[in-house]
Amino acid sequence: MSQIPIPEDRHFRPRLLGYDPQKSRPWLERTVYSAYVFVFWLIVIGTYAGVPALFGALGWDSGWGFVLMRTLQVVLLFLLSAVIALLLILLLRKYLGKVQERYGPMHYGPAGGIQTVFDALKLLAKEDFVPAAADVLTFRLAPAITFVASFAMFAVIPFASGWVLADTNVGLIYLIAVSTLSAYGVLLGGVSSGNKWALIGALRAGAQMVSYEIPLALVFLTVAVWSGTLSLGGIVDAQLGLWNFLPLALPFVLYVIASLAELKHIPFDFPEAESELIAGYNVEYSGMSFAFFFLAEFVELFLLPALIVVFFFGGWHGPLFGLEPGSLAAGALESLYFTAKTAVWVWIFLWIRATLPRYRDDQLMEFAWKAMIPLALFGLVLAAYLRLIWR
Amino acid sequence: MSTMSLEPVPGRSDEMIVNMGPQHPATHGVLRVVLGLEGERITRAVPHIGYLHRNHEKIEEARTYPMVIPYTDRMDYVSGTQNELPFVLAVEDMLGIEVPDRAKKIRTMFFELYRLASHLVWMGTAMLDLGAISPFLYTFWDREIILGIVEKTAGARMLPNYYTFGGVRRDVHPDFFKDVADFLDHMERRMVDYEHLVLESPVVHARTIGVGVLSKERAVARGVSGPVLRASGVAYDVRKAFPYDAYPDVEFEIPTSPDGDTYARFWVRFQEMYQSIRILRQLVELTPKTGPYKGKAPARIKPPAGERYRAVENSRGELGVLVVSDGTDKPYRVKHRGAAFSNLQIVPDLFEGAKFSDAIAILASLDPVFGEIDR
Amino acid sequence: MGLLGSDERPRDIVLGTLDDLINMARSRSMWPLTFGIACCAIEMMATWDPKIDADRFGMFFRNTPRQADVMIVSGTVNKKLAKRLRRLYDQMAEPKWVISMGACANQGxxxxxxxxxxxxxxxxxxxxxxxxxxxxxxxxLLQALLLLRDKIADRELRYKKPRAIPTDYDVLAEPGKDGRLPVL
Amino acid sequence: MEARMKQERLYDEDVYTVHPEDYRALCERLAGEGYDFPRAISGIDMGYGLRVTLQLTRMKDLAKVTVRTDVPYDNPVVPSVTDLWPGVEWYEREAYDMLGLRFEGHPDLRRILLEDEWALHPLLKRYDTGGYPVPGWEPKPWPDPEPWAPPPPPEPEEAGEADEGGEAS
Structure with a gap:
């Protein structure tokens, strides 16, 4: 008869049957995740410094060579997004385990390190089912739209000074356009599934989108007004002395809330709402189609915190220890700062996910229309006024 | 109304008929509710039960009296021994068996331990329905401790078949009282966390306050009992109204709330957990450490012809049983009065007009268990 | 279940190795369907609690049958539920497995x-x-899940000829012996 | 009504056994007396007919009462009391499902636990546990005196005591 220990304090660790608690091996976990982050960092350096340097050395940086270079960068970014998704899913599960007094995945790979690789492989080989009631073309297209929309946001994310695929001067407008697109994928996927739960999920996604997009756009506008530019690199540069979250405290808070809504993240995960809508918009998706929704969700879980960092926390800024700005070493260090700041925000999002229940969908809409939009407008006016008298 | 599902109303194209269950994560088992949805608002709701109908009442007629007890266990499977007690009490009444005082107290301790276990399961699953994952894991870990205590004595975790006519089947494990006392210390600390997680959470407030209001008169007329009834302001508790076992010997209160909404039902269950801890604290002190655990019962249980209704207050309300005996060693008829069965009847009342998300919260606050509803 | 949907063992060394890899992935990422029926469902939930924590082995619940790999039949299946259970099984995407949990699911x-x-x-x-x-x-239940994992990953077990699978509900639809009334 | 009603005290409950025609009238009287909490309606196969047992509690003073009535197999019709106590709705449906008792005036009388297509009322004693007919099962004759016949008039010297006991309501 197994005896359950009566724990001495509130925050005890469970004793597993037949498993040594030492097996959790925190040093191993740290090593594995550091390795993942290292791979991530290497890909970033390779994409933004390695590939241009290589092509520059070969003299292929114009004409078709340029096209080839950009293509290679995009392929590397795709790899990066896969690494992000695999790492974040694993981190989410391990972190939920930590919060919930258990271990989380730990048996496959060192410290559970290749668990998500197995998951991805399994989904790859699983039957990709199209229901009879579905609209096949839209049903197939929807995950792709969602994923491409999330992935396209990478184009304007500055990982370090100058390390950006397209440092366009309409970066913010591009972001608004592209981030809204990902909701279309959810909407189309839900509607085309021919399932009522998916339909409700899609309708919720649509209703949610029109609610949070307006405060989100207003916050974008505030940041643009404050920084005097629409380019993301310019926004980061404008924060050299003072990070935006201090003068723009109100838009910052609104932006975090709206990001949670855009991510379809607890406490605003209404389109998915597992305990209400079974799986919401992706209820009929299996195999790889589902994996793409999953992938897009976790890529966004990286990108939206990254945007918080870009807009409010000085992007890649950090002490350079005398490194020459613009050099490879400085770029690598800056991208590390950027990643670290983003990681803190990812962790905050995971923390919210592990802790909070879910609001009701109309409560978000009410909050968005009655509180967030007026507050965002107020923040915009305030930022414009401050900008007039200060800068 | 069709027999199996809702028919669309002619001319109403804005209503969507949705079938929720039997496999739905928020139905706590195999409930099926056919909903008419107008956007997010529920216009009509027809619950369908019976997906776990296991012919309890028929098969119990073909079993001898002691053999019925394990079957009763499997009704409200979350609250273990609580189901055995009404049947045991009814047969004891019919036979006139005297139960020793110590046996009564041990029974009551198990009864309250399982109430805590059941409310813990409720809290975890209700929070899961509201979207929070972590409380589920915390409550199940605490429940494991209770089941460990029960297992040491009764030999089984969930469905221990521990009560018998005249007392309990075997004496408690020597560690029992210490284990319970330790567990209560632990539980009191954990309750602080649970209050933070559940009762004080602003998200829970937003989801539950003013949602699914059940009026006092409606609750009584619908035969609702247990925490759901007490959350509507009726201080009806079988433990006080028709005391059984050791309940006359202990002090406890009946928490009631006048609000009748989903939050009130959450709150009342929380207060019941505090009362359970209080009862168990008293019983750890009051129960003699040694002594008889079983009264004198005949070797062959053959109650005289007649019938007897006995009820207990289990985790969900008044769990009753009507035992009809024809003088043989098998009951002529065993009719279970399910608390969750009665409570579930208010589903159409509370669902209609509510939002779909509210319906999930309301269902979580009713805490149905389908072993007992479908029997 | 083979890689390409056939139950034949692949002869090719590349395909065979890939097949092994895929099946290893399948065995190490079994997502059960959230489908609690009766008493066993509570113990099924307890398998994911901090004491046992089946999530260590990469298993977590999916609510929709399309995304689930394993159906854990946790409780008594009555004739009313049987049709729905079979329907859920049919809705699951291939490859899929079933664990019969408890005496009721095994034989009543x-x-x-x-x-x-x-x-x-x-x-x-x-x-x-x-x-x-x-x-x-x-x-x-954890042991059963690990047995199933080994069964999926093991070549010899995997390619054993599967038991005849009932494909319709005729078991339930039979009108019944001597006067038992039809149940469907 | 009084002529066809047996009243007794069983443990802590008042038990009324009435003719099916008087069942509804007695229930209305009890509702008027403040019995507001319906505990259950149970159907019992008595061998000669079907018995309906309605159990009520009065929340005010926790008085308990049981109402019984017996109906023959060939015409198992009982008036429904769902309008008096909505909480018996599912119990009446269950009794219909399990025993075939038909409650007249019930708003939605259909099977609750078994599927609609079933023709079986499994709790009838003529079926065994598996739902097969029990070989050689015959209904018993209707009891004489009938279940609701009041007990024979007591001996003269005990009449006073019995009258006092019988006044309870």
Missing amino acids: GPFRQGYSVVEGVDKIVPVDVYIPGCPPRPEA
Whole structure:
């Protein structure tokens, strides 16, 4: 008869049957995740410094060579997004385990390190089912739209000074356009599934989108007004002395809330709402189609915190220890700062996910229309006024 | 109304008929509710039960009296021994068996331990329905401790078949009282966390306050009992109204709330957990450490012809049983009065007009268990 | 279940290795369907609690049958539920497995003689692993899941000729012996 | 009504056994007396007919009462009391499902636990546990005196005591 220990304090660790608690091996976990982050960092350096340097050395940086270079960068970014998704899913599960007094995945790979690789492989080989009631073309297209929309946001994310695929001067407008697109994928996927739960999920996604997009756009506008530019690199540069979250405290808070809504993240995960809508918009998706929704969700879980960092926390800024700005070493260090700041925000999002229940969908809409939009407008006016008298 | 599902109303194209269950994560088992949805608002709701109908009442007629007890266990499977007690009490009444005082107290301790276990399961699953994952894991870990205590004595975790006519089947494990006392210390600390997680959470407030209001008169007329009834302001508790076992010997209160909404039902269950801890604290002190655990019962249980209704207050309300005996060693008829069965009847009342998300919260606050509803 | 949907063992060394890899991935990422039926469902939930924590082995619940790999039949299946259970099984995407948890799902358990109970869930869906007990302890379910993992990953077990799978509900639709009334 | 009603005290409950025609009238009287909490309606196969047992509690003073009535197999019709106590709705449906008792005036009388297609009322004693007919089962003759016949008039010297006991309501 197994005896359950009566724990001495509130925050005890469970004793597993037949498993040594030492097996959790925190040093191993740290090593594995550091390795993942290292791979991530290497890909970033390779994409933004390695590939241009290589092509520059070969003299292929114009004409078709340029096209080839950009293509290679995009392929590397795709790899990066896969690494992000695999790492974040694993981190989410391990972190939920930590919060919930258990271990989380730990048996496959060192410290559970290749668990998500197995998951991805399994989904790859699983039957990709199209229901009879579905609209096949839209049903197939929807995950792709969602994923491409999330992935396209990478184009304007500055990982370090100058390390950006397209440092366009309409970066913010591009972001608004592209981030809204990902909701279309959810909407189309839900509607085309021919399932009522998916339909409700899609309708919720649509209703949610029109609610949070307006405060989100207003916050974008505030940041643009404050920084005097629409380019993301310019926004980061404008924060050299003072990070935006201090003068723009109100838009910052609104932006975090709206990001949670855009991510379809607890406490605003209404389109998915597992305990209400079974799986919401992706209820009929299996195999790889589902994996793409999953992938897009976790890529966004990286990108939206990254945007918080870009807009409010000085992007890649950090002490350079005398490194020459613009050099490879400085770029690598800056991208590390950027990643670290983003990681803190990812962790905050995971923390919210592990802790909070879910609001009701109309409560978000009410909050968005009655509180967030007026507050965002107020923040915009305030930022414009401050900008007039200060800068 | 069709027999199996809702028919669309002619001319109403804005209503969507949705079938929720039997496999739905928020139905706590195999409930099926056919909903008419107008956007997010529920216009009509027809619950369908019976997906776990296991012919309890028929098969119990073909079993001898002691053999019925394990079957009763499997009704409200979350609250273990609580189901055995009404049947045991009814047969004891019919036979006139005297139960020793110590046996009564041990029974009551198990009864309250399982109430805590059941409310813990409720809290975890209700929070899961509201979207929070972590409380589920915390409550199940605490429940494991209770089941460990029960297992040491009764030999089984969930469905221990521990009560018998005249007392309990075997004496408690020597560690029992210490284990319970330790567990209560632990539980009191954990309750602080649970209050933070559940009762004080602003998200829970937003989801539950003013949602699914059940009026006092409606609750009584619908035969609702247990925490759901007490959350509507009726201080009806079988433990006080028709005391059984050791309940006359202990002090406890009946928490009631006048609000009748989903939050009130959450709150009342929380207060019941505090009362359970209080009862168990008293019983750890009051129960003699040694002594008889079983009264004198005949070797062959053959109650005289007649019938007897006995009820207990289990985790969900008044769990009753009507035992009809024809003088043989098998009951002529065993009719279970399910608390969750009665409570579930208010589903159409509370669902209609509510939002779909509210319906999930309301269902979580009713805490149905389908072993007992479908029997 | 082979890589390309056939039950033949691939002869090719590349395909064979890939097949092994895919099946290893499948065995290490089994997502059960959230489908609690009766008493066993509580113990099934307890298998994911901090004490046992089946999530260590990469298993977590999916609510929709399309995304689930394993159906854990956790409780008594009666004739009313049987059609829905079979429908859920049909809705699951290939490859899929079934664990019959507890005496009721195995053969009807204590309710075996009753009029409403299906005497064994293997009359409706093909079962891979049976767990005895009423209800089985969470440890037993974990062991069953690990047995299933080995079964999926193991070549010899995987390519054994599968038991005949009932494809329709005729078991339930039979009008019944001597005067028993049709149940469907 | 009084002529066809047996009243007794069983443990802590008042038990009324009435003719099916008087069942509804008695229930209305009890509702008027403040019995507001319906505990259950149970159907019992008595061998000669079907018995309906309605159990009520009065929340005010926790008085308990049981109402019984017996109906023959060939015409198992009982008036429904769902309008008096909505909480018996599912119990009446269950009794219909399990025993075939038909409650007249019930708003939605259909099977609750078994599927609609079933023709079986499994709790009838003529079926065994598996739902098969019991070989050689015959209904018993209707009891004489009938279940609701009041007990024979007591001996003269005990009449006073019995009258006092019988006044309870």
